[in-house]
Amino acid sequence: MVVIGAGLAGVRLARRLGELGTPVTLVGDEEHRPYNRVLLAEVLAGHYSPEVIALPAPAELTRGRVTAVDRAARAVRLADGSVIGYGTLVLATGSNPVLPPLRGLFTPDRVLPEGVHAFRTMDDCLGLSRAVRPGVRAVVIGGGLLGVSAARALALRGAQVVLAQQSERLMERQLDPDASRLVRRHLTGLGVEVHTDLRVRDVRCADGAVRSVEMADGYALDADLVVLACGVRPRTGLARAAGLEVGRGVVVDGELRTSDPYVRAVGDCAEHAGTVYGLAAPALEQADVLAALLAGDPNARYTGTRSLTRLTLVGRGGPLDLAAFGETEARPGDDVVRLADATRGTYRKVVVRGDRLVGGVLVGELGTVGALARAWEGAEPLPDGGPLLHLLTNDGGS
Numbered sequence: 001m002v003v004i005g006a007g008l009a010g011v012r013l014a015r016r017l018g019e020l021g022t023p024v025t026l027v028g029d030e031e032h033r034p035y036n037r038v039l040l041a042e043v044l045a046g047h048y049s050p051e052v053i054a055l056p057a058p059a060e061l062t063r064g065r066v067t068a069v070d071r072a073a074r075a076v077r078l079a080d081g082s083v084i085g086y087g088t089l090v091l092a093t094g095s096n097p098v099l100p101p102l103r104g105l106f107t108p109d110r111v112l113p114e115g116v117h118a119f120r121t122m123d124d125c126l127g128l129s130r131a132v133r134p135g136v137r138a139v140v141i142g143g144g145l146l147g148v149s150a151a152r153a154l155a156l157r158g159a160q161v162v163l164a165q166q167s168e169r170l171m172e173r174q175l176d177p178d179a180s181r182l183v184r185r186h187l188t189g190l191g192v193e194v195h196t197d198l199r200v201r202d203v204r205c206a207d208g209a210v211r212s213v214e215m216a217d218g219y220a221l222d223a224d225l226v227v228l229a230c231g232v233r234p235r236t237g238l239a240r241a242a243g244l245e246v247g248r249g250v251v252v253d254g255e256l257r258t259s260d261p262y263v264r265a266v267g268d269c270a271e272h273a274g275t276v277y278g279l280a281a282p283a284l285e286q287a288d289v290l291a292a293l294l295a296g297d298p299n300a301r302y303t304g305t306r307s308l309t310r311l312t313l314v315g316r317g318g319p320l321d322l323a324a325f326g327e328t329e330a331r332p333g334d335d336v337v338r339l340a341d342a343t344r345g346t347y348r349k350v351v352v353r354g355d356r357l358v359g360g361v362l363v364g365e366l367g368t369v370g371a372l373a374r375a376w377e378g379a380e381p382l383p384d385g386g387p388l389l390h391l392l393t394n395d396g397g398s
Helices: 008-019 037-045 122-131 145-156 177-189 237-241 280-294 369-378
Strands: 002-004 025-028 061-063 066-070 075-078 083-085 089-091 095-097 116-118 137-141 160-164 193-195 200-206 209-215 220-222 225-228 232-234 250-252 263-265 270-272 309-315 318-326 335-341 346-353 356-363
Touching: 002 008, 008 025, 008 280, 037 122, 037 145, 066 237, 116 122, 122 225, 137 145, 137 220, 145 160, 145 177, 145 225, 145 309, 177 193, 177 309, 177 318, 177 346, 177 356, 209 225, 250 263, 318 369, 356 369
Parallel strands: 002 025, 002 089, 025 061, 089 263, 116 225, 137 160, 137 225, 160 193, 250 270
Antiparallel strands: 066 075, 075 083, 095 232, 200 209, 209 220, 309 318, 318 356, 335 346, 346 356
């Protein structure tokens, strides 16, 4: 059993199989001990050291970069020339950061200029940590979950932060407009200057280092640091070169099997039923299902993940907790219940379609999130009788 990728999914799978007595060779291409990528922003903020977010390492970890999968020989080839044979191969190769097509983003030899950082790996995080200092001018490009986390972390380190988001609001994939405004208010309270509906056009450099970022309207922002938080893309290069079926990710079925019966895929690189999740919870669930399958459980199947997004933003005025799941924007005919307290900065909303809870978003107080998540994940009919308001006021024992 060979697993390529020592991220959350790969390590979880190796550990589960190890507990079941199945030897696994885990191959990882980072120098660092395997770590929880979800917590990198906490390392950047100075709340955790890299050691704190390290994952329990499996027994056999091979450090190296896989350059090719030879399906005919059932072997993988590494950059150092070594070859590892496999009976079953699992691709847990994760994803790469999306680097936007900006003028001046790369030097002539196709590397990022000094001061320009992606924010995906421990090396990215440590590079940013070394560069940030009080008063440094930082521009974060991208206002999704990662961009918001990076902007907040840099602000807590004393940087002068500008967050540039191309769409009309922050975290638009997870939050509705009201919840997004609360996140924006929290960042503004930390001193972050937030711009939405703003498209970045150029990265301007001098002597190989970034100096400014220019917007589509010609306005320029001085910058000592630029953080690229524009999303991720599944790492499918090995699978594609090996002739496996690839859509947006490596295509898998309910048994996490690719188009080759001896090759499986899990985590950010996998595409199941047309969906690439790119989140921790689905990656861990896929790893657990695959471990059960490979251990001989005939009933184990992956049917998809109904994933809830949670984020805690810690600032000078206290933490801001948020959770979002399902469809946070209503369709015609849906019932919507909202509770908002502008003074306390709290907001709760659920969307009900017929007799089903189809989504919700909570900011500030998450006492009801457990009960709501259970109702949504179970996709069960809501109890008859009583106002829908009880969904937001009864914590269900959570």
